[in-house]
Amino acid sequence: MSFFLFQGNPFSVQFPLVQRFEKLFVEAFQQFKPEKKGQLFVSSFFSSFQRIYFLYSFTSELSSKLQRWVPNLKRIFLITSNTVDTSKSLSINSLTSFGRLDVICRCISAAFFLSNDFRKNVDIYIFFTINKRILHMDGSVVRGINPDERAIAGILKRVFQGLPVSGISFYNGELKDLISKYQPVILDVHGEVNQEFIRASHSFIIGDQVGYPKEFEEVFSVLKKISLGINEYLSSQTISIVNYILDQV
Ligand SMILES: C[S@@+](CC[C@H](N)C(=O)[O-])C[C@H]1O[C@@H](n2cnc3c(N)ncnc32)[C@H](O)[C@@H]1O
Numbered sequence: 386m387s388f389f390l391f392q393g394n395p396f397s398v399q400f401p402l403v404q405r406f407e408k409l410f411v412e413a414f415q416q417f418k419p420e421k422k423g424q425l426f427v428s429s430f431f432s433s434f435q436r437i438y439f440l441y442s443f444t445s446e447l448s449s450k451l452q453r454w455v456p457n458l459k460r461i462f463l464i465t466s467n468t469v470d471t472s473k474s475l476s477i478n479s480l481t482s483f484g485r486l487d488v489i490c491r492c493i494s495a496a497f498f499l500s501n502d503f504r505k506n507v508d509i510y511i512f513f514t515i516n517k518r519i520l521h522m523d524g525s526v527v528r529g530i531n532p533d534e535r536a537i538a539g540i541l542k543r544v545f546q547g548l549p550v551s552g553i554s555f556y557n558g559e560l561k562d563l564i565s566k567y568q569p570v571i572l573d574v575h576g577e578v579n580q581e582f583i584r585a586s587h588s589f590i591i592g593d594q595v596g597y598p599k600e601f602e603e604v605f606s607v608l609k610k611i612s613l614g615i616n617e618y619l620s621s622q623t624i625s626i627v628n629y630i631l632d633q634v
Contacts, residue, residue, distance in 0.1 A: 461588035477538045490534040491621035498532040512560045519558035527552025576610030
C-alpha cells in the first residue's frame, strides 16, 4: 500500500481538499507507534521537490488507523456574535436580555447534536465582538451538554462567570488570529453557490442575526465566500446544512 504526502505545498491554499488530506496524513504519521515507524520508508525526492514526500507503508496498521481517522477529521465552526455582552450576568430565563444569546445557543446545538449522538469531531469558536473574547468548545473533550438552548445557556453562564467547564475555554482574543489559523470559508448568501467547495473544506465562518462585523471586511476579503443558495437561513440552520453536506463526503 502506498500513500502520497504533500506537505506545505503551494496548491493547498487554493484547494482545501489538499489541506484536509495533508492534515490527515501528518496526523496519521505522527500517531504511528514509534516501534512500527521502522516499517515505514519515508524519502524525499529531488531538491526542487523537497517538500513532497512519498510515504510507503507495508503494514495494515496504518490503513486501519486512517480509516478510523477519516470520519474524525475536525469540523471547525467560527461564529461571530455581535450583540451578546459576556460581562453581564445573564439569565437563562431570558436569553435575549444582553444580546441574542439564543442565536449562539442554537448554533452550538446545531453544530454538535444529532438526534441520538454527539459530533465529537466538531470544534466551535464564538467570537464576541463587544468584549473581544473567544469561547472555544472542543467536541472531543466537552461533556455534559444537552441540545436544549436553556441548558446550553446555563453552561455559558458558568463559563462567562469564569468557572471551569471541561472542554470549554474562554479567553481574550482576536478574530483575525482565528482566521489566519483556520482560513475558513465565509458562509454568505451573496457568495458563490458551490457545494463542492464546502465538501472540500473543514472550517467555516458564520455570522449571527446581524451578519458579520463591518470592521472585519478587510480580513474577510482574502477568504472564499460561499453561498448555500438564494434563501437566507438562520445561523443555526446554516450550520445544520453544512454538517449535512459534510456528512455526505
Ligand atoms: C440570519 S443570517 C444573517 C442575516 C444578516 N441580515 C446579514 O445581512 O448577513 C446569519 C448567517 O447565516 C449564514 N447564511 C444565511 N443564509 C445563507 C446562505 N444562503 N448561504 C450562506 N450562508 C448563509 C451567514 O453566515 C449569515 O451571516
